[in-house]
Amino acid sequence: MLSMFKKSAAFLFFFQLIIFPTFSQKVCWASKVLEFSSERVIPFQTTEYKAIQALGKPNVLPNISESTAAWQPSQPDSPSAEYITVAFDTLMPIRQVAVAENFGQGCIEKILAIDSKNNVYTLYQTPENQINEIKDKGKMLNVILSEMTTYSIKAIKLILNTEKIKGPNQIDAIGISDSTEPIKAVIRVAADAPKEVYRENLGKGVNSRHQEFAPVISSDGKTLFYTRNYLSMFGKEKDQDVWFSVQDKNGNWVKSKNIGYPINNEDKNAVFAVSADGREILLMNKYNKDGKLSPGISRSFRTRAGWAYPEEIKIDNYYNQSPNAEYAISPDGRVMVMSIQRKNTVGKRDLYVSFKKENTNWSEPISMGRQINTVEHEVTPFIAADGKTLYFSTRGFPGYGDNDIFKTQRLDDTWQYWTEPENLGSAINTPNWDGYFTLPASGEYAYICSINAAKKEDIYKLELPKTAKPEPVAIISGDILTTTDKKPVEAVLTMTPQNDKLKPEVKKYDPATGSFSFVVPLKEIYNFVPYAKGYLAINETVDLSKEISYREIKKDFYLMPLEVGNKGVLNSFTFEQGESHLQAPALKDLDRIVQAMNDFPTLEILFEGHTDNQGDFQLNLKLSEERVEEVKNYLISKGIASERVTTKGWGQTRPIASNATEERRRLNRRVEFTITKK
Structure with a gap:
């Protein structure tokens, strides 16, 4: 005392x-x-x-x-x-x-x-x-x-x-x-948060006389998954099934459909996330072989025959002391945020983070810290497309009644340090329970659950004020085609950011299940390389280094069939003026050629070198020969027989661009290749 x-x-x-x-x-x-x-x-x-x-x-x-x-x-x-x-x-x-x-x-x-x-x-x-x-x-x-x-x-x-x-x-x-100015109770809201935001009820295409909640919008904003409590497809009262709706060409939501078996069964079913390309959905609960559900998480892949039977997502030392849970996943699919209750919880359900491991399992959940976790429930997390902004619902911070929606941004890659949570304001939050906040990649609008006039939950769309938006991103989507007949080909596409702090992403492309799609941060340069056996990749770069606002980029990538006479340009082979040594990006291209030549032991390739028109004609001719000899020597060093590789230097005689500027001249300093034997 x-x-x-x-x-x-x-x-x-x-x-x-x-x-x-x-x-x-x-x-x-x-x-x-x-x-x-x-x-x-x-x-x-x-x-x-x-x-x-x-x-x-x-x-x-x-x-x-x-x-x-x-x-x-x-x-x-x-x-x-x-x-x-x-x-x-x-x-x-x-x-x-x-x-x-x-x-x-x-x-x-x-x-x-x-x-x-x-x-x-x-x-x-x-x-x-x-x-x-x-x-x-x-x-x-x-x-x-x-x-x-x-x-x-x-x-x-x-x-x-x-x-x-x-x-x-x-x-x-x-x-x-130390002041006489009264200390005041504060709801932390952005200074320029609007007082009113228009809410649009999604109408009969989505909402019904039953309860609709837990919306999950696709990255492109064209498909909406949600949960409905109603007389189920199995005739059971108060069942919880997954439904979905798609937008028509006018942006209206068509009449929803029950997603059906195997996603829906006699238990409670819900989608909590959809991958950036829409090919994978993450589901509440573990789907057992006997058709029953147990606590956990599952995922289902879209196939040519429909959604596959859900498979368990394994998380190290996973347990949840609450009967309820929600989850969110980052756009790159590597980070999961979960609302669960564990032994070290601050109060009730807290937000925890788990990271995807190399063996496809997930790491043990780690508390995301007291900056965002309170003694109250922290629920319905959603990770925005920028991978930095987190939205969640709680009544553990000052608000307008029951649970409100808050926004916070992570400060590092540990997912332990966050900005002070900010209430989205009275234009979005109500005196009632607010939660299940979901955004497309554009960040222009959000979908949210609200109580309707009949005191049941409906799904609404609202325009996001600037203060509530995440950082802008881009969607890069398209197909993988052959260079010859431009037909789609099943392949694997690897996207590698030039920024070493960002990790590569790999996606499987199946033309029968739709285009590929990547959601990526702006201010970066991305290299794309498709792969399929029997083809050579035509790698390309998408430069977003100067972009400052949301973009949707349609971009197809190409594979060249390994057939005699087929010809391509090694896009990564750009040389400094007067230089012949290979730069790091070029070596990755050559490694893929080595792989193709190992896969097809009789394959032979001609490499042709070119220069710009700067300097002496004869020196340029010699320089072009030196450049393709560098290529040949590298392939030989990787075990390719020298007789399978031929070279030819053309100097400045075959430009593909004007030599008026350095940017255009760089295009002429290139290496081309032709399949001469298969």
Whole structure:
């Protein structure tokens, strides 16, 4: 216990309920609990209602409600005094104390201040025989001192008479300030967040008299998966099935269809993510061989015959102590965010992250930290197309009623450090429960669940204000065709960013199930290489280094059949003027040629070198010969017999572009190849 030498200070006090921030004052919030009389304890729970919930900024106000994110003494209406003493990181003289009484306000009897020498000062005391006129169940109590204290405050003690106010009494936060400007309860919303956003009910194509929720929109915004509670395809009441709708050419949603077996069965079914190319969906629960479901996660691939039977996604040491869960996956398919409850949860369900491993399993879930996890439920996560912006639903931060949707952005690749979550504002969030926020790659609009006039959940579309949008990206989609007849060919496509911090992505392309699609960040350059046995890849580059806004790029890539007479250009072979040595990108192209020549041992290739028109004619001719000799020597070093490789230098005699600028001349400094024997 702290030693106490009683002194007094003159004070004024009043209540404030504000929902806009101020910036002129220095505010310190309590950071450590020194002592307390009691706290409510719930079996099998962690920190709900505990004294530590009085630390930090308000988690509840200006919303007035009971919350697990506030300190609550063990017994309402206790005949004994309840108290809590909290310390601050900063010692300073003060003019004000603020106490966030989010529920059952009006029972604070006394506020004491403790200085660095453990001297105790009375800052506030309820006058004897005061008649309480309680208009609201919760408010901010601001105690404004008549002058700055002559001592620095290290701790504040609250003494409560909980008999005065019947029912639970909760303290959300305790703050001090050197200003007389009242400390205010703040909902953290972007300064330019709009007051109104148009919400469009998706209509009869999607919504019905039943409950529709958990929307998942495809990257291109043209296919919507969602869950419906209704009389199921199996005739069972209150069943939960996956449905989907697609947009017609006018952008209207056509009548939804039940996705059917094997995705839907007699249990509760739901999609929680769809891959960037729409070929894979991730599903709630593990689909067992006997047709039953058990806790876990599954995935299904789209095949020529429809959706395949879901296969389990294996996660190291996965368990969930809650009967409910939601999941989100990053655009590159390497990171999964999950709303689950584990032994180290902060409160109820928290957000955890898992990373895809080399063996296709996933790493053990790791808590994403207290910057976003609170003692309340954090649910319905969604990772935007930029791979940085996370949306989720909680009532663990100040909001407008029940769960609100918040936005945060990760600060590094650990997925442990995040910006302070920002409420999307009253134009998007309502006094009701808000969640299941999903965006296409464009980030122009979102789909969300809201309560309709019949008090059932429907799916709505709303335009996203600039403050709520993620960073812009691009969608690169297309087909893989042959160079000869331009027919699609089943292949594997590898996308490699030139930025080493970004990892390559590999996608299988099957023309029977649709085009490939990549969702990629802007400000980067990407190399694309298709592969199929019996073909040589024509690698190409997509340069987004100067792009600043969302783009949809249609781009086909090509494979050259290994047939005699077929000819191509090695696009990665660009030389510095007057130089013949091979650069790193060219070696990757040659390695693919080595692979093809190993696959077909009788294959022979002619390489032809070319230059621009700068400099002496004869020197250019010699330079072109040196360039293709470099190619031949590299292939020989990889085990290809020299007689299978022939070369020819043409110098500057066969340009494919003007030599007027350096950019155009670079195109003429090239290597071409021709299949001479198969």
